[in-house]
Amino acid sequence: MSAVDKLLKGYQEYRDGSYELSRPLIENLVAKGQRPEVAVIACSDSRVDPAILFQADPGDLFVIRNVANLVPPMELEGTYHGTSAALEFAILGLNVKHLVVLGHAHCGGIKLMMDPEPYDSSFKFVPSWVSMLAAAHRRVLATMSSAGEEACTRACEQNAVLVSLENLTTFPWVRERVESGALQLHGWYVDIAGPELSGYDWEAGKFTPFS
Numbered sequence: 001m002s003a004v005d006k007l008l009k010g011y012q013e014y015r016d017g018s019y020e021l022s023r024p025l026i027e028n029l030v031a032k033g034q035r036p037e038v039a040v041i042a043c044s045d046s047r048v049d050p051a052i053l054f055q056a057d058p059g060d061l062f063v064i065r066n067v068a069n070l071v072p073p074m075e076l077e078g079t080y081h082g083t084s085a086a087l088e089f090a091i092l093g094l095n096v097k098h099l100v101v102l103g104h105a106h107c108g109g110i111k112l113m114m115d116p117e118p119y120d121s122s123f124k125f126v127p128s129w130v131s132m133l134a135a136a137h138r139r140v141l142a143t144m145s146s147a148g149e150e151a152c153t154r155a156c157e158q159n160a161v162l163v164s165l166e167n168l169t170t171f172p173w174v175r176e177r178v179e180s181g182a183l184q185l186h187g188w189y190v191d192i193a194g195p196e197l198s199g200y201d202w203e204a205g206k207f208t209p210f211s
């Protein structure tokens with residue numbers, strides 16, 4: 001079966017199976033509009049689908065995905081700000097109460113940021129996108145060079161979450177809502193092969209596995 005045929009077969013199964021089961025929920029979401037309380041910023045990686053990982057129902061999650069689950073700092077220059085537009089929609093349009101930045105192990109975007117050499121030299125957009133992690137990468141190299149490649153990679157992947165959380169606060173409507181308590185920011189990291197989910201502990205300053 002081709003990959004596309006697999007998709008169409010999957011859609012048929014969805015239509016006849018889980019759609020039928022959740023029909024009342026979906027009809028309600030259509031009539032009243034979506035009101036998700038959680039927005040997730042995740043990587044585009046095919047192995048890290050928030051809806052699957054968190055067993056979410058339709059209407060539960062507003063999902064923003066891009067290479068390496070990054071939030072850029074707020075910039076008004078330029079015209080096409082996909083991630084910032086999605087964030088604006090989640091915060092100002094839907095009033096989500098929680099924003100989760102979900103990092104993950106074995107991230108191709110982080111790998112490219114750490115060592116672009118093996119990738120096609122015609123890559124143009126990805127290197128520039130992940131360059132927002134350059135300072136964090138330099139810090140990891142300066143402090144962890146003896147820890148080995150695996151530990152440095154993990155540190156870069158987790159730092160991508162922290163940089164995104166920091167950049168979130170450059171958007172005034174995020175900052176204001178966090179300060180008033182209307183919005184909570186969460187930094188999570190999933191090791192897809194574990195599988196193990198960790199959360200950033202703001203007091204301890206490190207990622208700790210959820211029990």
Ligand SMILES: [Zn+2]
Binds near residue numbers: 104109
């Ligand atoms: Zn990734």
